[in-house]
Each structure stands twice: as C-alpha cells, then as structure tokens.
Amino acid sequence: MHKKVVLAGGTGFIGTFLEEKFKSLGYEVYIISRQEQHISWNSREEIIEAINHSELLINLAGKSVDCRYNERNKHEIIKSRTDTTRILGEAIEMCSSPPPLWINSSTATIYRHAEDRPMTEEKGEIGSGFSVEVAKAWENTFFSFSLPYTRLAALRIAIVLGPHGGVMTPFINLVRFGLGGVQGPGNQMFSWIHIEDIFGIIMFLKEREELSGVFNCSSPHPVTNRELMAELRKAMNRKFGLPSPKWLLEIGAVLIKTETELILKSRWVIPDRLERAGYPFKFMEIDQALAHILNQQR
Numbered sequence: 151m152h153k154k155v156v157l158a159g160g161t162g163f164i165g166t167f168l169e170e171k172f173k174s175l176g177y178e179v180y181i182i183s184r185q186e187q188h189i190s191w192n193s194r195e196e197i198i199e200a201i202n203h204s205e206l207l208i209n210l211a212g213k214s215v216d217c218r219y220n221e222r223n224k225h226e227i228i229k230s231r232t233d234t235t236r237i238l239g240e241a242i243e244m245c246s247s248p249p250p251l252w253i254n255s256s257t258a259t260i261y262r263h264a265e266d267r268p269m270t271e272e273k274g275e276i277g278s279g280f281s282v283e284v285a286k287a288w289e290n291t292f293f294s295f296s297l298p299y300t301r302l303a304a305l306r307i308a309i310v311l312g313p314h315g316g317v318m319t320p321f322i323n324l325v326r327f328g329l330g331g332v333q334g335p336g337n338q339m340f341s342w343i344h345i346e347d348i349f350g351i352i353m354f355l356k357e358r359e360e361l362s363g364v365f366n367c368s369s370p371h372p373v374t375n376r377e378l379m380a381e382l383r384k385a386m387n388r389k390f391g392l393p394s395p396k397w398l399l400e401i402g403a404v405l406i407k408t409e410t411e412l413i414l415k416s417r418w419v420i421p422d423r424l425e426r427a428g429y430p431f432k433f434m435e436i437d438q439a440l441a442h443i444l445n446q447q448r
Contacts, residue, residue: 152178154178154200155178155208157180157181158183159209160188161188163315163316165210167348167349168208168349182197194241197238201245206251207253208255209238211231211235212227212234215281215284215409215412216408217407217408219280228284228287231284231291232291235291239252239295248297251301252300252303253352253355254303256304258306258309258341258367258417258419259281259282260276261275261276262275262276262277262282263338263415264339264417264418265338265339267418269419271363271364272422279411281411292304301359301362304364305365305367307348308342308372308419310345310348311345311440312345312346312443313442322444326388329392332376332379332394333393333394334399334414336375337376337416338417339373339416339417339418340373340374340378341368341418342368343367344432344442347367350429350430350431350432351424351429363423365424366421366422367424369436369439370431375413381436381437396410
C-alpha cells in the first residue's frame with residue numbers, strides 16, 4: 151500500500167507547497183476541497199476512505215481572513231473553520247485504521263497585541279476581538295475530539311513567507327513602487343515563518359510521537375515592521391520607501407476590501423515548545439529568509 155497524506159483545504163499557498171513536497175517524497179496526496187477535481191466536503195464516504203490508512207491528516211481549510219469583517223464574512227470565516235474541523239474529526243472516528251497524527255492549522259493571532267513581551271504557548275496571553283474568537287472556536291472544535299489512536303497538534307502559524315505567493319507578493323510590490331516604508335507606527339512586532347519551516351515542523355512532529363497539543367509556528371527571531379521593511383528594501387536594492395501612516399492604511403484597507411489588523415496588530419510570538427523539543431529551523435533570520443525568497447522568484 152502506498153504511503154498516503156490527506157490535505158484538507160489544500161488548494162492555497164501553503165497547501166500547494168505541501169502537496170509538491172509530499173509528492174517529491176513519494177507520498178500519495180489526497181486533497182479535500184470545494185474544487186471539482188478533489189474530494190468534496192459533502193462526500194462523507196470519500197473523506198473517510200481517504201483518511202483511512204493515511205499516515206497524516208493536515209487541515210488548512212478556512213475562508214481567507216483577507217477581507218472586510220462584515221457580518222456575512224465573519225460568519226463564513228468561523229463556520230468554514232469549525233465545520234470542516236468537525237467533519238474531519240467525525241471521519242477519523244469512523245476509520246478502521248485512523249491516521250496516527252492529525253495536524254490542524256490555527257493562528258498566532260490568538261495572542262493579544264504585544265509590544266511589551268513575547269508570547270509563548272505556556273505564558274502567552276490570549277487576546278480579544280473577532281480574530282481571536284475565530285482562533286478560539288477553531289481550536290475548541292479541534293480539541294473537542296478524543297481520538298485514542300490519533301495525536302492532535304494545533305499549529306499557531308505566524309505570517310508565512312515564501313516565493314510566488316502569500317504576503318510576499320504585495321510586500322514586494324510596495325517596495326518596487328517606492329511605497330516600502332514603515333507601515334503605521336512601525337514598532338509593531340512581525341512574527342513570521344518561512345514556508346520551508348512549515349513543512350519541516352510537520353515532518354518533525356510526525357516523527358516525534360511524544361509531542362502533541364499547541365505549537366507556535368514562527369521564527370525564533372521576530373522583527374518590528376520597521377526592521378522588516380528595511381530588510382526588504384535592502385534585499386531589493388531600494389534605498390527609499392514612502393511610509394504609510396495609519397490613516398492611509400485605513401483608507402487603503404477599505405478600497406482593497408481588507409482589514410488593517412493584518413498589518414497593525416503586534417504579533418510577538420516565540421516557538422518555545424518547538425525550540426525546547428529541538429526542531430532545527432531552516433530559516434531563523436529575516437534577511438536570510440528574504441534573500442532566499444527573492445532568489446527563488448528570479
């Protein structure tokens with residue numbers, strides 16, 4: 151029997167990257183999504199069949215938070231995460247040979263706006279507001295399952311950096327057109343992780359059977375927004391970038407139908423559990439990560 155991985159919601163930036171990585175290792179990759187060529191969320195039997203005898207289930211499903219937080223979008227953002235997580239948990243319960251590990255994505259946004267100290271899994275303070283409520287509902291649904299043969303790991307993922315997509319595309323365009331200065335006050339913390347380390351962490355957790363629960367997925371070395379933009383300008387050989395004050399960001403967010411929280415919230419997150427467990431980060435410093443990404447995009 152082929153070694154098998156299931157990617158739920160695996161059509162986005164992270165999912166596409168993981169699919170390629172697992173296929174390169176000889177895995178058969180099954181994708182659950184709303185696209186016609188994949189297993190449908192409405193087909194309970196196919197989901198159970200895919201998950202049964204798999205080595206790993208990874209859930210990335212959920213409506214993008216890159217939108218305006220009106221009531222309709224809020225409802226869809228929460229429902230798309232909790233409903234899909236519930237479907238997967240119930241499917242595992244029906245498996246004769248359930249996967250030994252179920253990894254569910256979560257978000258580092260679950261912690262409060264932090265400029266005073268970093269947030270670890272043990273000592274981090276849960277924040278307030280809509281994004282935090284989404285993260286709490288997501289994790290509560292995930293950990294509501296008691297699965298005797300399946301470990302559960304929730305990844306509180308920071309801003310993911312990688313070539314050919316994600317947040318790097320708009321950041322690069324800002325710098326390219328001379329707008330790559332400080333965004334807002336500039337002292338808000340930017341916790342990030344390279345997409346290669348997302349895959350690395352998944353494989354690390356797969357091998358370390360004693361590890362379960364919540365994990366912060368972020369580089370050990372977050373930077374301020376000011377440092378991020380300076381490093382990106384340096385990497386792109388641009389000496390100057392116009393700053394974007396908060397009022398301008400608010401106007402821009404309305405025009406492009408997003409929220410300023412994605413830029414202005416100070417996410418200061420440290421991967422304490424992964425560091426203590428000995429995970430070897432491939433990209434620890436922002437300049438190293440940016441150089442790699444820009445080189446890949448050339």
